[in-house]
Amino acid sequence: MDAKTFREFGKAAVDFIADYMENIRDCDILPAVQPGYLFDLLPKEIPEQPQDWKEVLHDIDRIIKPGITHWQSPNMHAYYPTASSYPSIVGDMLANGFSVIGFSWICSPACTELEVVVMDWLAKFLNLPQQFLHTTDGPGGGIIQGSASESVLVAVIAAREQTVRRMKEKHPEMTESEIRGKLVAYSSDQSNSCIEKAGVLSAVPIRLLPAGEDLIFRGEMLQQALDEDLAKGLIPIICIATLGTTGTCAYDDIESLGKICNQHDLWLHVDAAYAGAAFALEECSELRNGLEMVDSLNFNLHKFLMVNFDCSAMWLKDANKVVDSFNVDRIYLKHKYEGQTQIPDFRHWQIPLGRRFRALKVWITFRTIGAEGLRAHIRKHMALAERFENYVLSDARFELVTKRALGLVCFRPIGDNKRTTDLLHNLTERKKIYMIQAKQAGKHFLRFVVCGMDPKEQDIDFAWREIQSQMDFVVEQELLTSVKADIDSISKHITSDLHISAVMDSEKSK
Numbered sequence: 001m002d003a004k005t006f007r008e009f010g011k012a013a014v015d016f017i018a019d020y021m022e023n024i025r026d027c028d029i030l031p032a033v034q035p036g037y038l039f040d041l042l043p044k045e046i047p048e049q050p051q052d053w054k055e056v057l058h059d060i061d062r063i064i065k066p067g068i069t070h071w072q073s074p075n076m077h078a079y080y081p082t083a084s085s086y087p088s089i090v091g092d093m094l095a096n097g098f099s100v101i102g103f104s105w106i107c108s109p110a111c112t113e114l115e116v117v118v119m120d121w122l123a124k125f126l127n128l129p130q131q132f133l134h135t136t137d138g139p140g141g142g143i144i145q146g147s148a149s150e151s152v153l154v155a156v157i158a159a160r161e162q163t164v165r166r167m168k169e170k171h172p173e174m175t176e177s178e179i180r181g182k183l184v185a186y187s188s189d190q191s192n193s194c195i196e197k198a199g200v201l202s203a204v205p206i207r208l209l210p211a212g213e214d215l216i217f218r219g220e221m222l223q224q225a226l227d228e229d230l231a232k233g234l235i236p237i238i239c240i241a242t243l244g245t246t247g248t249c250a251y252d253d254i255e256s257l258g259k260i261c262n263q264h265d266l267w268l269h270v271d272a273a274y275a276g277a278a279f280a281l282e283e284c285s286e287l288r289n290g291l292e293m294v295d296s297l298n299f300n301l302h303k304f305l306m307v308n309f310d311c312s313a314m315w316l317k318d319a320n321k322v323v324d325s326f327n328v329d330r331i332y333l334k335h336k337y338e339g340q341t342q343i344p345d346f347r348h349w350q351i352p353l354g355r356r357f358r359a360l361k362v363w364i365t366f367r368t369i370g371a372e373g374l375r376a377h378i379r380k381h382m383a384l385a386e387r388f389e390n391y392v393l394s395d396a397r398f399e400l401v402t403k404r405a406l407g408l409v410c411f412r413p414i415g416d417n418k419r420t421t422d423l424l425h426n427l428t429e430r431k432k433i434y435m436i437q438a439k440q441a442g443k444h445f446l447r448f449v450v451c452g453m454d455p456k457e458q459d460i461d462f463a464w465r466e467i468q469s470q471m472d473f474v475v476e477q478e479l480l481t482s483v484k485a486d487i488d489s490i491s492k493h494i495t496s497d498l499h500i501s502a503v504m505d506s507e508k509s510k
């Protein structure tokens, strides 16, 4: 493809995206296709001859779009949002235009330096403790990882390696494999699945301690587990707390956990994948309590801060702990400015060698939207969730399960779990809105999350009308079922009465 054709194709693709976004409410949120739909529509081999881009774009509309779950639709209310904004889309396009792999400073000075700048901008915007800034004295700083899962894995592995080194010095009588065999880590049973996975990948058993009834993980629970494990001679390496759990957006008690971790020289990581954006708001300042005691922290811009996937911010109080653990140099990776503290070689802070120029979309998004616009975006999600909560409270058939938190409302029809499951089944079959269910203390409930690129009040009203009408249907069905059961039992009685009288008649005639 030459540059002239690229210009035409690229412009047409931008038009396609803008049309898609502007008309996204016309699409059912869930696609109507069956598994394998696409396999039957596509050839089994690469086309031998090049095809016209117009034909390809046409096929995207004709066969790809029908198989899309429309995450950017305001009728998406499942999981957590995945962020998108026009400036961020352009940012990714421009990053692809440069197509650099910025694993060290020399590989693209702008790639590394812009990341340092936007990570400090972001840390200040979120009011994070000074220790996480690149531009203060001290070994702290931030990096953009691909996902929360990678950030957690990096923290667990770095904590593991730091502990193993410390133990080797302290206990020369122990072999390294003895030490490694005794390692243990902690999180709560409300933490994201990626925490458990990080344990599997790093070969460190992670104890998922049962959170309290309010689903909060606290210092005393950690203390109890530590007492048990230290008595067994185990070696604790890290505690992973969550601000904004995936099920109900509960906030673990960072202050009490931090105190215990400090006493025991235990790495404390905070997974704030969704809720971290709220650190920016004064009205949510309580969420930041205890962050000065935290060793590392992750927050997904690609969930709640208008930057497209993938963009997961991670901050470290002492980046040297990660760099020392991960540094495996080769002669071909060396460069003249290596080791200067202002210019981190981010390859030592992450799992892969290569890295995308993600800072570009962050910078473009922050500049064109502004700090005020970003805060307004978070507040809009919170206000829309409040609007939905008020609807739930106004209908006596429903109850709230937990307190509304940011853009999430957890609610259920009052009654047995079948009502929740039936309601969700009906809603999902109709494909107008999409939610998922979760479970707490044996009770099923629905999670309503504000999502989509540009959700509005009318979209919340639409969702509520849809939920109400399907709830009417569930109630009708229940009535029908119970009337049918009554009729069945009455007719059974009548039949058996008839049968008895028939038997009696035949007895008589004998």
Ligand SMILES: *Cc1c(COP(=O)(O)O)cnc(C)c1O
Pocket (backbone or CB within 6 Å): 080, 146, 147, 148, 149, 150, 192, 194, 242, 244, 245, 246, 271, 272, 273, 274, 300, 312
């Ligand atoms: C979404 C989420 C994750 C997973 O995020 P990825 O970036 O997809 O790895 C982890 N933790 C929490 C609390 C989340 O909400």
